[in-house]
Amino acid sequence: xxxxxxxxxxxQKESRKDDFCSTVIRVIEDIGLNIFAPQLLGPxxxxxxxxxxxxxxxxxxxxxxxxxNPSLGVGMxxxxxxxxxxxxxxxYDAEAGPISKMVTxxxxxxxxxxxxxxxxxxxxxxxxxENLIVQKCPTCDAQVAEVDDEQIRCLGCGFEIxxxxx
Numbered sequence: 001x002x003x004x005x006x007x008x009x010x011x012q013k014e015s016r017k018d019d020f021c022s023t024v025i026r027v028i029e030d031i032g033l034n035i036f037a038p039q040l041l042g043p044x045x046x047x048x049x050x051x052x053x054x055x056x057x058x059x060x061x062x063x064x065x066x067x068x069n070p071s072l073g074v075g076m077x078x079x080x081x082x083x084x085x086x087x088x089x090x091x092y093d094a095e096a097g098p099i100s101k102m103v104t105x106x107x108x109x110x111x112x113x114x115x116x117x118x119x120x121x122x123x124x125x126x127x128x129x130e131n132l133i134v135q136k137c138p139t140c141d142a143q144v145a146e147v148d149d150e151q152i153r154c155l156g157c158g159f160e161i162x163x164x165x166x
Contacts, residue, residue: 002129003060004033004064005036005060005062006021006028006063006064007038007064008065012069015069015070017066020114020120022117025037027121028064031129033129033130054080057080057086060086061087062089062129062144064089064124065090066091066092067092068091068092068093069096075102078090078103078109082106082109087109087132088106088109088110088144089109089112089155090106090110091120091123092112092114094113094114094115099111108134108143109143110142110144110155110156111142131147133145133146133147133152135161137156137159137161138161139157139159140154145161
């Protein structure tokens with residue numbers, strides 16, 4: 001079963017994206033995938049949070065990350081995902097200010113802009129999330145692709161990267 005790790009700011013109340021998180025959790029569960037969402041867990045000691053979250057990033061097949069507001073924890077989870085070569089689906093609010101250049105320049109990611117929770121749902125339902133890989137697209141900046149029986153397609157622009165033969 002595919003495991004999705006949901007990463008979003010938790011500590012700073014003004015940076016939280018609870019509507020984003022609720023939408024992602026609902027859609028991912030509706031699709032039939034498992035999701036680990038630390039936003040739903042109660043308080044714990046810092047060492048426990050660190051070990052638990054690192055463990056779950058390692059177990060995950062890919063990460064969905066909200067990057068509209070800076071967060072040290074989110075940055076650590078992104079970096080761990082990059083090091084482990086996990087596909088990163090990075091979402092940012094169209095109304096947000098500039099996104100960190102470390103994030104926009106990162107490996108293994110595709111960026112999605114959204115305005116509403118409906119946008120988030122449409123984006124997530126548009127792809128075969130059970131079969132994602134890190135694959136650089138030759139035509140856009142995205143580095144995540146979906147694989148199906150016949151092709152590998154970029155999540156960023158839809159470019160068909162490679163035909164597979166059965």
